[in-house]
């Protein structure tokens with residue numbers, strides 16, 4: 001006889017006590033790209049072999065749960081200094097003694113991270129769709145070391161700290177290319193069956209060689225953009241032409257140099273998507289249906305960034321809000337006025 005799985009509620013911990021809440025109509029998981037697959041897996045919905053290894057009873061063998069993890073990849077470290085005293089960054093107003101006091105005592109307002117001053121959408125290599133952007137270039141209106149390295153640099157490895165030395169206490173800007181449609185995909189898996197353990201995120205970024213090659217082109221385009229006469233004339237922009245130490249043996253700004261720089265300085269943007277992807281029944285890796293219902297379980301929906309089959313070609317928050325709105329409409333359609 002076939003078992004029918006029905007979601008009836010949730011178990012949660014409140015003031016150190018395990019409690020339960022039951023749903024009259026359905027359960028909605030909206031825990032984000034990392035935690036929604038985690039909650040499914042803890043509930044026995046996921047890749048059977050993985051769940052078996054952790055001693056979790058499989059209720060639905062859904063091979064797509066936690067797979068297809070997509071994230072935008074951003075390259076740091078293409079930067080220019082500008083004339084002193086014209087920066088729009090709050091850091092240009094704050095001296096090292098105030099920063100040190102903040103670091104020691106966490107006094108005063110929180111320091112804002114490098115502000116995004118502008119965003120350019122360009123196409124550098126996707127010849128199938130030449131009018132669709134494949135790269136976003138983010139202009140940050142301050143330098144990583146503009147805080148004299150007091151708040152930021154300590155968290156980086158030594159070669160990265162050395163790379164940013166020419167930016168210490170200087171005003172400037174950077175151009176960071178972002179891969180909008182990366183071909184590399186990663187995974188979100190469980191560390192254990194303890195719900196308080198964070199999930200294991202492996203973005204697997206730059207594993208597809210096309211991603212690196214596109215970023216090489218994008219790096220050159222970003223250099224060109226920042227070297228535009230307008231920046232030089234109006235801001236006195238001067239490129240900081242110092243190679244990343246781990247790549248200094250390569251001809252500066254050659255393709256091989258960029259490949260090495262990218263391997264050392266690129267990272268994901270925490271735009272975790274795709275880990276419970278929406279797909280038609282014909283796709284075995286689909287986790288939710290086009291109505292965002294989890295396959296193989298009644299009364300269970302996922303509504304968040306994890307349902308994107310493919311990451312959108314821009315910062316994802318607006319699209320995630322749209323998914324939330326659409327999800328709310330689907331719930332109302334299914335259950336009538338609530």
Ligand SMILES: Cc1cc2nc3c(=O)[nH]c(=O)nc-3n(C[C@H](O)[C@H](O)[C@H](O)COP(=O)(O)OP(=O)(O)OC[C@H]3O[C@@H](n4cnc5c(N)ncnc54)[C@H](O)[C@@H]3O)c2cc1C
Pocket residue numbers: 030031032033035039269270271272304305306315316317318320
């Ligand atoms: C540092 C940072 C900067 C970002 N900057 C931008 C940006 O500038 N522009 C942009 O477009 N996007 C940005 N993003 C991405 C954007 O914030 C996320 O993609 C978006 O918030 C995803 O929405 P979501 O609803 O899928 O998940 P989330 O916003 O992560 O919401 C999930 C919620 O579920 C809760 N939750 C998780 N597990 C459980 C549990 N077991 N029980 C109860 N609650 C739980 C979480 O606490 C959280 O409140 C940024 C992300 C980060 C981390």
